[in-house]
Every structure is written in structure tokens, then in C-alpha cells.
Amino acid sequence: MQQEFKNVYISTYGCQMNVNDSERMYSLLEMNNYQEVEKPEQADLIIINSCSIREKPVHKVHSEAGLYQKLKKKNKALRIGVGGCVGQQEKKNLLKDIPYLDFVFGPDNIDDLPRILEELDEKKKVAGAKFKHQEPYHISNMVRNPGVATFVNITKGCDNFCTFCIVPFTRGRLRSRPLKDLVADINGLVARGVKEVTLLGQNVNSYDSDCGANFAKLLQTLAEDTQIQRIRYTTSHPKDFNQELVDVLAKYRTKLCDYIHLPVQSGSTEVLRRMNRVYTREEYLDKIRMIKEAIPGVSLSTDIICGFPGESDKDFEDTMTLAEEVGYETMYAFMYSPRPFTKAARYEDQVDEKVSRERLNRLLTFHKQQAFDLAKRYQDQVLEVLVESLDKRSSKGADAPRVMGRSTQNKLVHFDGDESLIGQTVKVKITETAPINFNGVRVFDSKELQQEKTS
Ligand code: 5AD
């Protein structure tokens, strides 16, 4: 008898962790007779996998769910659920506020999804948003078509309690996956053709394995004991970025990418104290010097919050001067958004939204120019590019097909080439730079030229 499939549509927003969580949901659901569809109109099951780090994404869940209400009127069997951090944060409230919603679940309950759906056959509504703090973090990687570069979760949750941040409340306590599981997962991905992994966690350098390995040891083990070609990781906390880690990064530089995302959040020591970031401006700058010394040419990236409660004009100037001094090639800047449960939401000296917006605009304008100038250092350089895919956009109307891939500094490089290059690391001379996207031409050394001729 032919198997009957149901259709599932997942709408994802938020960080890479959420994107990876959605992939896990799809994988689990495929094992339970669901198939992915491109449009919500085609679905028997719709999941909104949400983010609650700032307030805007929470509003988005409500407005998006509103759009699906119409679909439910047409198809009574349609099930709608909200997962991710909004599911965790709002739990049953969401079921009350949005009457046509069938279920909610948190990031810790993804593996329960098949059971939740079964329960829905018996019950009208299901809320599955319990933390699993006490249990060890045993999951295996689940990704359907990993391609050339993919993500691997190494930790979940966070114990840092930065006073602006909702993550410790939505993703729970820090748990690390066992080192041997990560080695096995990454070897498995290599066997499926993966060349690059990005290790994911809210604070990867708090990694603390059951066998006593810290993040530096994890990187060293993955570099030595697996055949993966490149390793990236995000996000790092400056407090845990120490000399031991930097030494490992420098030693295994061919595998560990020259790109470090090190969120500073603010350039003012006083604001950092009130954020509970546990480092000062000077300590952060010392770490940046240590990194630059050990890894010359490293590309640095950061997150910054503008308008944190109590941030004065002088505090903001400190952020501007720090950004200037560090020279970030990539920056994610946000306006402070008060979040439920967090300490900073109760601070009395909230900054006027207009002031926060002005500061954010000033910072972004400055960064745009700085990133543009910093990118010029790559002009005429030859970069090692791991080709990820055909570049359909720039191939359109071009004489030859184009491909795109990343340099170790996380620059997206576009150049002439065909599908056979996907998965290969090739040398590309940069002919045109912008902050993120570069154009280039492939170059060959004499040995490679010889091989090209004979193949
Ligand atoms: N308001 C604004 N930005 C925030 N972030 C986290 N919480 C908030 C908030 N309440 C930003 C931080 C963090 C990034 C992922 O999101 O800069 O590093």
C-alpha cells in the first residue's frame, strides 16, 4: 500500500540556532510521514518557529498566526503550532490569546514533536514547553541535505544572565553535548560530503564536556581527530575568550577559520557592568589585541546594543570609539528592547526610543563606511574559497556560469566557474570588494595548471 504523506510548512525566524532547530523538526517529521511544502496554503501542519530576543519578532508571531486563521477556516484538519523561544516564553498564554492555535512547544521539546502531534489527535490543545535541565544533552545531529557547509549544535542554553537577555529564560541552563558525540556527528557529516561546520551555541566558549574538555580542547580534538576541512563557531563570549583558546586557534589555523564573532554589546565599562557582561572596555580591548597578535589578518565581528537603560551620550561615544579602534568587518547592531523576566527591563532609567534610534543610525552609518574601507585590504589578494553553490543571481545574463563560496574570513566570493567546483577549495584573486560580497577570478598555481591540463 502506498504511504500517505502529510504536508508540513515551517516558518522560521531568529538566529542560526532557530534555523537549525527547524531543520531538526523537518527531519523528525519526515520520519513520521510528513513532507516539506513551500507554501502554507499547501500544509496540513504549520509551525511558526519563533524568536523572542527582541520585541518585534514576538509581534510577528501574532500577525503571522493571524494570516493562517483563514486557512484553518478552509481546512478544518489543519494544525497550527508555535515553537521556539516565543513558545517557551508564552506557553499556555499563547493558546489563550490565539484561539485557533493548536499547540505550543519550546526549544527543549523539539524531539517531543511527534508525541505532541499524536496527543493532538486526542486533545484539543497541547502545551509542551518543559525544560529538560536535569537531563544530559544527548541529541544526534539531524540534517536532511547538509550540502557543503552545515551547522552542529554543541551547547544549549546559557547561564550568563546578561541583564538585557531573555535567552536564559527561554533556552534554560547551559548543557554541553559530549565530546565523543560531536566527533561522531562531524565524522558522519564528512562522510556525507560536508567540508565545513559551524559549531552553534549561545555561548560556545562556555562549552564544558562530561569528560572535562573545554572549548579549546573541543576545537583541538575536532581539528585533529576529524577530516572536516573548516570549522567555524558562534557565538563567543569575551569573558571566556582566553589565551589557551587563542593558542589553539593560531595552531590549527588551516582548519579553524579566521573569523571571530565577539559581541561587545557596549564600549562603556559602566554600561557593561549594568549589563552583567563581567568584562571592562579595557579587558575587551586587551583580548582583541591578543587575538590580532596571534592571528594577523583575522576578521572581527560583533553585536552592539544602543540605548541600554542609563546609557549616556558619553557611554555611547565610548561605543563609537571602541568600534573605531577594533575595526569590525561585520556588525549586528540593535536598539535595546526590554524583555520579560530580565533585570534591565526593571531599570528605571530607560532611554527614550528616539535617542536610541539616533544612536543606532549613527553607529550603523559609521560602520558601513568603516566596513567598506576595511574590505579594501582584500583587493588583489588571493583567498582560499570553499565553493558552496552555483551563483544563480549573477549567472543570469552572464557569459559563463558563476559560483560562490566563502573565504576563511567569512567573505562571500563570487567568480566564474561551474557546478563541478562545488565542495572544492580553490584560489580566487579578489577584483572587487564590498563589506560582505567580493568578486574575483580563479587563479591557479603551476602544479594545479598542470593537473587542469591533464584532466
Ligand atoms: N535588546 C536588544 N538587543 C538584544 N540582544 C539580546 N537581547 C537584546 C535586547 N533585549 C542582542 C545582543 C545579542 C544578540 C543576539 O541580540 O546584542 O548578542
Ligand code: SF4
Ligand atoms: Fe544572552 Fe548573555 Fe547568554 Fe548571550 S551570553 S545568550 S547575551 S545571557
